[in-house]
Amino acid sequence: MYRAVRLLARSRRLVRPPGSASATGLRAVAVLPLRPPNFARMASQNSFRIEFDTFGELKVPNDKYYGAQTVRSTMNFKIGGVTERMPIPVIKAFGILKRAAAEVNQDYGLDSKIAEAIMKAADEVAEGKLNDHFPLVVWQTGSGTQTNMNVNEVISNRAIEMLGGELGSKKPVHPNDHVNKSQSSNDTFPTAMHIAAAMEVHEVLLPGLQKLHDALDAKSKEFAHIIKIGRTHTQDAVPLTLGQEFSGYVQQVKYAMTRIRATLPRIYELAAGGTAVGTGLNTRLGFAEKVAARVAALTGLPFVTAPNKFEALAAHDALVELSGAMNTTACSLMKIANDIRFLGSGPRSGLGELILPENEPGSSIMPGKVNPTQCEALSMVAAQVMGNHVAVTVGGSNGHFELNVFKPMMIKNVLHSARLLGDAAVSFTENCVVGIQANTERINKLMNESLMLVTALNPHIGYDKAAKIAKTAHKNGSTLKATAIELGYLTAEQFDEWVKPKDMLGPK
DSSP: OHHHHHHHHHHTOOSSOTTSBOTTSOBOOOOOOOOOOOTTOBOTTSSEEEEEETTEEEEEETTOOOOHHHHHHHHHOOOSGGGGBOOHHHHHHHHHHHHHHHHHHHHTTOOHHHHHHHHHHHHHHHTTTTGGGOOOBSSSOTTOHHHHHHHHHHHHHHHHHHTTOOTTSOOSOOIIIIITTTOOHHHHHHHHHHHHHHHHIIIIIHHHHHHHHHHHHHHHHHTTTOEEEEEETTEEEEEEEHHHHHHHHHHHHHHHHHHHHHHHHHHTEEOTTOTTTSSOTTOOTTHHHHHHHHHHHHHTSOOEEOSOHHHHHHOOHHHHHHHHHHHHHHHHHHHHHHHHHHHTOOSSSSOOOEEOOOOSOOOSSSTTOOOOHHHHHHHHHHHHHHHHHHHHHHHHTTEETTEESOHHHHHHHHHHHHHHHHHHHHHHHHHTGGGOEEOHHHHHHHHHHOGGGGGGGHHHHOHHHHHHHHHHHHHHTOOHHHHHHHHTSOOHHHHHHHOOGGGSSSOO
């Protein structure tokens, strides 16, 4: 219809503008003024409305709050499908940010009715009530501009609806002039990145690791008096307690949490207020500080404005640092998962020192087989997190001039790692760690057969003679005690007095 009106007007227009003389002396016919079309003009079948961006008109589904720029992004970036959509934690973080910005903008003169409507709509975004209105994938512009506009459009249209207006009209709430007031995608997206990352760490990652830490600590105490043979290079070594072995895992998880917490002060720094390149163009003095304070109040986390907005837009070292701490955590969890699965190998032909919970059938062909599936799941998660960190590292190293344009990819991987580690830690704890039992019979058998108990003789007969006993016993398939007596290095009484596993657990 709009095109038809334009064609009609064009057909009535002469070469000369109205009121001027034409080449033939005829006066030009006046052009009928073209009224802007109804921005929310509905299609005849009522399945979509027509909205406009600076590139032209587009069909927007009537049941969606997003607008033309979101639709255009879905047309231009058909990459990966629904599984590659922008993570919901980012969308929720945007809701928090847009509410905070509306509150502050109200202080600086934004109409209170408009500000209140924006805040209410933003709250719905933050609460996850409008998740179906965010269809965009991660693989878009590297600044996240399309997602920022997706949020602006949804909040604008929802606010318009609340105020009794017409969807797509941009009246009385405009997505750019009101929802995005004093903001740019270049500072809002990194702000949402930091909010989302901090919340995921506090709500998923750290609680999961704490649960795992506590369960391992309980097992360490439970196994404190069970003496077993140690292993280095996967070969027999000297004794330690099973509790001591587990205490190493406890400390690893404790350090993991410490490392992650140590990255958070930089994550709490927000880019909001930097706008396009970090200068703060089109904001007001104090805007950045007030927005950060409002975000802190809304989340209960100590967010502050970034001291240098140029760094906050052009580099994302803070996220690389957080990802690095999670990468180290993945290394720790890989080691723990592997140790526990190998110590639980068997049940008859492996090490068999641990009895792991039996959670499900392990084979479609071998009856009765049960596998260490929680260990396998945790180790796969660890591998994925390591891969995520490679992507984050590449993204973080590619900030060009005033803007890093790997933002969506970086936050996708950071959030993925945090969620996987937190969830996997809980799963591993509940379905494996709490149910681990020590197979004391097997532990004692392996310990008493170990040749490395001979190490206790070093202070008494020297290294060379002790090595001779171990090698001869191994070659002849005899015990250390029998071999030592046969070689004439000591008596049975001396062996019994000097070789006591319980006396080999620490310094004298």
